Amino acid sequence: LVWGEKGLGVSVVDGSHVALLSATIADECFEMYEVEPVEIGLELGKMRDLLTLAGPSDLVEMDYDEAVGAINVRVGEVHRILRGVDTSTMDNPNLPQLDFQSKATIDSEKLSRALRAAKFVGELVDLSMDKNQMTVSVTVEAGEGVNVRFESGELSELSCASPTHSTYSLQFLDPLTRKLAGGLTNEVTLEFQDKYPLRLTWMSNEGGAKWTYFLAPRVMNDP
Known part of the structure; x- marks a missing residue:
């Protein structure tokens, strides 16, 4: 502190x-x-x-x-x-200084619902984005999966220089997802790209508090 x-x-x-x-x-x-x-x-x-x-x-x-x-x-x-x-x-953590080429701002309840649905079928979630939409998806071996697509009109902000995607652990996102469902904030901004950490930012306390959450990507090795 x-x-x-x-x-x-x-x-x-x-x-x-x-x-x-x-x-x-x-x-x-x-x-x-x-x-x-x-x-x-x-x-x-x-x-x-x-x-x-x-x-x-x-x-x-x-x-x-x-x-x-x-x-x-x-x-x-x-x-x-x-x-x-x-x-x-103590190991004092420093915030990674990263430049992202993709960014979306979404209603926190919509994001929470999509991530909760993803958790029903898997432990890893794929996030993807292009200039028209952002997608939250999970696919398992049996073919069962969840795919939630948010078109640009459903997002407060969407900017993406080129199509991108990355994979993250729902084990770490799940506690935050529950907080979002409880009204933690109105909107959340997501920034990610291939093999980059996920960066989530949001405001609370009528703009008096700013929060930043980083999550390392789950890098899948090619066979």
């Missing part, structure tokens, strides 16, 4: 370095925001478990005790102290 004068920056990478999530949350997204710039490492699982206790109207209060390197977290009547992790021992 990187607490700055104007907001919070968060970067998380999974243990296998397949997926990376980064967020910048502006100070106006908080009920109260009074900080001096500081960088804090945390065990994500402990914080996640604590936040599950919060109800829709509960405020989460956090304050950092630099003297002991711990964060005091209050959720309703629950108070817990979380020990910080030495950031010098």
Whole structure:
């Protein structure tokens, strides 16, 4: 967690370095925001478990005790102290700097529905795009499959220099898919191309928070 004068920056990478999530949350997204710039490492699982206790109207209060390197977290009547992790021992993930030649912005519920349908029949999803459409598809050996096509008129944005496609793991996309179905955001922008990571970006908190999710491609070796 990187607490700055104007907001919070968060970067998380999974243990296998397949997926990376980064967020910048502006100070106006908080009920109260009074900080001096500081960088804090945390065990994500402990914080996640604590936040599950919060109800829709509960405020989460956090304050950092630099003297002991711990964060005091209050959720309703629950108070817990979380020990910080030495950031010098952590693998600080950097966002890949990539230029994509294809980009589409889609309603988040439509994307969620397509990915959930894909998960019914397979573990890998093929994403493809050309200047007229974007397609989400899965095909298995028995011939069973799912193919969801979004024409340009169904997309808020579509730009594609040349037809492209790539394959990604639904195991990593599934948790995000569920969040999208729960109203995480209104629209999601997808950027991908052959053998490139998938980059998803979206806004929340009335534009005050920006999220970026990278997922490594599943590269299929030719026989």
